[in-house]
Amino acid sequence: MTTYEAVIGLEVHAQLLTKTKAFCSCSIQFGNEPNTQTCPTCLGLPGALPVLNRQAVTLAVRAGLSLDCTIRETSRFARKNYFYPDLPKGYQISQFDEPICENGTLDLFMGEGDTAYTRRVNIQRAHMEEDAGKNLHDRGDDSIVDLNRSGTALIEIVTHPDLRSAAEAAEYLRTLRDILVFAGVNDGNLEEGSFRCDANVSIRPVGTEKFGTRVELKNINSFRFVEKAIIAEAKRQEECLRTGERIVQETRGWNDVAGTTYPLRSKEEAQDYRYFPEPDLPPLVVTAAEVEAARASLPERPREKRARYMASFGITPYAAGVLTGHPKVAAFFEECVASGADATKASNFIQAELLRDVRTKGLEAEIPVSPAQVVEVLSLVDGGTISGKQAKEVYAAMRGTNKAAKAVVAELGLEQMSDEGAIEVIVVKIVDANPKQAEQLRGGKLGLMGFFVGQTMKETGGSANPAMVNAVIKRVLGLP
Ligand code: ADP
Ligand code: MG
Ligand code: ZN
Numbered sequence: 001m002t003t004y005e006a007v008i009g010l011e012v013h014a015q016l017l018t019k020t021k022a023f024c025s026c027s028i029q030f031g032n033e034p035n036t037q038t039c040p041t042c043l044g045l046p047g048a049l050p051v052l053n054r055q056a057v058t059l060a061v062r063a064g065l066s067l068d069c070t071i072r073e074t075s076r077f078a079r080k081n082y083f084y085p086d087l088p089k090g091y092q093i094s095q096f097d098e099p100i101c102e103n104g105t106l107d108l109f110m111g112e113g114d115t116a117y118t119r120r121v122n123i124q125r126a127h128m129e130e131d132a133g134k135n136l137h138d139r140g141d142d143s144i145v146d147l148n149r150s151g152t153a154l155i156e157i158v159t160h161p162d163l164r165s166a167a168e169a170a171e172y173l174r175t176l177r178d179i180l181v182f183a184g185v186n187d188g189n190l191e192e193g194s195f196r197c198d199a200n201v202s203i204r205p206v207g208t209e210k211f212g213t214r215v216e217l218k219n220i221n222s223f224r225f226v227e228k229a230i231i232a233e234a235k236r237q238e239e240c241l242r243t244g245e246r247i248v249q250e251t252r253g254w255n256d257v258a259g260t261t262y263p264l265r266s267k268e269e270a271q272d273y274r275y276f277p278e279p280d281l282p283p284l285v286v287t288a289a290e291v292e293a294a295r296a297s298l299p300e301r302p303r304e305k306r307a308r309y310m311a312s313f314g315i316t317p318y319a320a321g322v323l324t325g326h327p328k329v330a331a332f333f334e335e336c337v338a339s340g341a342d343a344t345k346a347s348n349f350i351q352a353e354l355l356r357d358v359r360t361k362g363l364e365a366e367i368p369v370s371p372a373q374v375v376e377v378l379s380l381v382d383g384g385t386i387s388g389k390q391a392k393e394v395y396a397a398m399r400g401t402n403k404a405a406k407a408v409v410a411e412l413g414l415e416q417m418s419d420e421g422a423i424e425v426i427v428v429k430i431v432d433a434n435p436k437q438a439e440q441l442r443g444g445k446l447g448l449m450g451f452f453v454g455q456t457m458k459e460t461g462g463s464a465n466p467a468m469v470n471a472v473i474k475r476v477l478g479l480p
Contacts, residue, residue: 009161022153023050034146042151044088056153064101086133099127187362313343328365
């Protein structure tokens with residue numbers, strides 16, 4: 001029986017993090033009343049002319065450079081003509097044969113251990129375009145067209161058909177989103193539709209070169225759904241080939257309840273977009289000097305950041321991955337280290353305590369304490385003022401306030417007990433009260449050490465310095 005492999009190429013639409021739209025000065029803020037962020041240009045009124053938002057160009061260049069694309073010195077806008085109610089002009093301003101960014105690459109590190117491999121994904125192009133509006137069908141009996149999104153600046157990133165499994169496709173999307181988020185180009189917010197993906201899927205017998213007929217899966221709004229949809233679609237195509245059916249080139253959607261793809265439109269119904277150069281906009285020029293300035297201002301990519309964390313801070317790959325899960329968390333960690341915290345201790349504290357309380361929304365993150373507060377807590381532990389356990393209490397009490405850790409320690413009366421004489425008094429009392437256990441421990445039943453440590457900690461309300469407690473018990477019982 002023939003075995004098949006999937007061949008996948010992805011098209012991602014990512015919203016550029018401008019304040020205003022691509023060709024007018026309307027706001028792109030999400031979630032406002034329909035049609036409150038429009039003007040003659042983004043409403044497509046006759047005679048209104050587009051003016052290019054230069055910030056969108058800057059961000060598109062950053063996106064391209066983050067993907068190792070070449071940036072075209074002179075690119076051109078083009079009209080992509082089609083009819084749909086959410087497209088008032090009857091065309092979308094896009095780029096066609098002269099896109100701003102081309103020929104990039106993105107490497108995926110797949111699998112682990114013996115099965116690890118690298119998949120290089122070639123980026124065909126990344127071009128600028130404007131978004132359409134939205135048809136809303138959730139208004140009782142009415143449907144309305146909301147043009148708040150109309151004219152929003154996007155970058156469309158198109159790969160060559162280089163991906164070979166649904167898992168690779170999902171990993172590509174996660175990696176791409178992280179790169180764009182860390183570059184400050186996109187907010188990575190899938191729920192608000194600012195990062196959207198179409199997946200092109202075909203299959204071919206393993207070992208053959210020729211590509212099969214592709215199906216385009218449209219408008220799938222989560223990475224998990226993309227993965228499931230590709231698996232289901234590849235299986236459906238395999239079924240077609242096995243039963244001698246012809247695969248038709250078409251666009252399909254994903255029904256998550258049924259777990260199947262379904263036809264949206266066939267190639268025969270596909271539009272001819274009649275692209276032609278946009279006459280209302282001059283060619284877009286990005287000079288070599290501008291490209292170099294953008295390259296110089298580009299921050300570290302997430303993968304480079306992780307590598308640096310591992311190499312210069314000696315933290316584990318896992319921890320590096322967690323800390324670079326969000327730019328604000330990474331920045332928080334780096335600030336702790338820059339202010340003198342031990343990297344491993346800061347990393348552990350952020351993972352164990354802080355991350356539970358961090359809420360992220362797009363590029364924003366609510367972090368309930370400052371790096372300075374964390375650094376102080378860690379230094380109090382280091383100096384023996386409080387125990388690791390007490391540090392958790394201090395953090396909990398500091399959360400949402402700007403209180404200094406020292407003040408919280410005083411407030412809670414948490415000072416760690418490091419008075420050796422006082423600890424000895426307590427240990428002697430406990431030894432006297434438990435002569436049998438003391439005798440057994442002296443006789444070599446070392447498991448009982450924990451019993452005496454526990455009793456001492458209990459007696460001191462958990463505040464005794466654990467290392468000191470151990471030493472005092474040994475001394476009192478005459479252990480080596
Ligand atoms: P279109 O402009 O009609 O969308 P493109 O040739 O630009 O067509 O391809 C769009 C996407 O489809 C690209 O991501 C590309 O990698 C992918 N693609 C092209 N051919 C195949 C194929 N045979 N199987 C899977 N994906 C494909
Ligand atoms: Mg396409
Ligand atoms: Zn407008």
